[in-house]
Amino acid sequence: MNRELSSGHARELGSAPQKRTAWTERWIRYKKHKYFYLMLVPLVAYYVIFEYGPLYGVQIAFKDYMLRQGIWGSSWVGWKHFEYMFTLSPDFYNILKNTVVISLYHIIFGFPAPIVLALLLNELRLEMFKRISQTISYLPHFLSWVVLGGLLMTILSPTTGAVNLVLGWFGIEPIYFLGDPRYFRFTLVISAIWKEIGWGTIIYLAALASVDQHLYEAAKMDGANRWKQTIHITLPSITYVIAILFIFKTGSILSAGFDQIFNLYNPAVYSVADTLDTYVYRVGLMQLQYSFTTAVGLFKNIIAFSMVMLTNYIVKKMGQEGIL
Structure with a gap:
């Protein structure tokens, strides 16, 4: 009888399912969703080829890079280009200041703009008018700065521009928006907001669509008006989205927008408009100083990475979800 019990117990143990390891569970999940992972291949290939591959050239x-000798054949010079950048370059600190100032203007005035527009669109109850408004605000995003640059030069012309024509009706002297250092940064920020404000609302509108409508009904029963509902329900519900996008925005603190500035600036406003991106283009490609401008670009990317990590740390300390 004991022999029968032991054999029965052995059969039970043999039929018990074996415990799966973490790698087994992961492989089963990959196999189950293999087509979804297959869709990631083009994206991964893009980043490997165009983002991580060029890191080889950093x-x-x-080095003192010579085109004929190639990357490996060029001689090592250590920190020479960084020392020149911080100590000998006559323009670097003014260019760094311009970059930071323009980027801060974009963050202070440009970052909240899509949030405000998304809140306003969210309050519209006439669906047709809401869709038309969204479409109109999206359109400038699909135009390149080459096209918009020519359009702005025409509209803001001090002699024939529509803006100065309207200002003349009120007795205001013509303003050279793209040629006067006092107005150039203002023009950059306003035109950038106009171009991207509609596109920036997409993520915020998607987040607003997920807000629980029962919260608004409860607030109405408590006597809260639309303003109080926005402050106490709407904004807190999308704070996590705002925090994540703000982290990414701070990463571009040293990227003031090459396309826009390059198509709008001129020698008359170099003192306030020349940024690291335009400086790298002008010195690196036009004057063939590849090693020096690579050092400038590396410095910019290190600062950007540091700002992302610092902002992420601060956001998490404030109780919000970060990116890491």
Whole structure:
């Protein structure tokens, strides 16, 4: 009888399912969703080829790069280009200041703009008018700065521009928006907001669509008007989205927008408009100083990475979800 019990117990143990390891569970999940992972292949290939592959060339920031000798054949010079950048370059600190100032203007005035527009669109009850408004606000995003640059030069012309024509009706002297250092940064920020404000509302509108409508009904029963509902329900419900986008925005603190500035600036406003991106283009490609401008670009990326990590740390300390 004991022998029968032991054999029965052995059969039970043999039929018990074996415990799966973490790798087994992961492989089963990959196999189950293989087509979804297959869709990631083009994206991964893009980043490997165009984002991580070029990192190989970063080493020329520490070399005297000669085109004929190639990357490996060029001689190492260590921190020479960084020392020149911080100590000998006559324009670097003014260019760095311009970049930071323009980027801060974009963050202070440009970052809240899509949030405000998304809140206003969310309050519209006439669906047709809401869709038309969204479409009109999206349109400038699909135009390149080459096209918009020509359009702005025409509209803001001090002699024939529509803006100065309207200002003349009120007795205001013509303003050279794109040629006067006092107005150029203002023009940059306003035109950038106009171009991207509609496109920036997409994520915020998607977040607003997920807000629980029962919260608004409860607030109405408590006597809260639309303003109080926005402050106490709507904004807190999308704070996590605002925090994540703000983290990414701070990462571009040293990227003031090459396309826009390059198509709008001129020598008359170099003192306030020349940024690291335009400086790298002008010195690196036009004057063939590849090693020096690579050092400038590497410095910019290190600062950007540091700002992302610092902002992420601060956001998490404030109780919000970060990106890491």
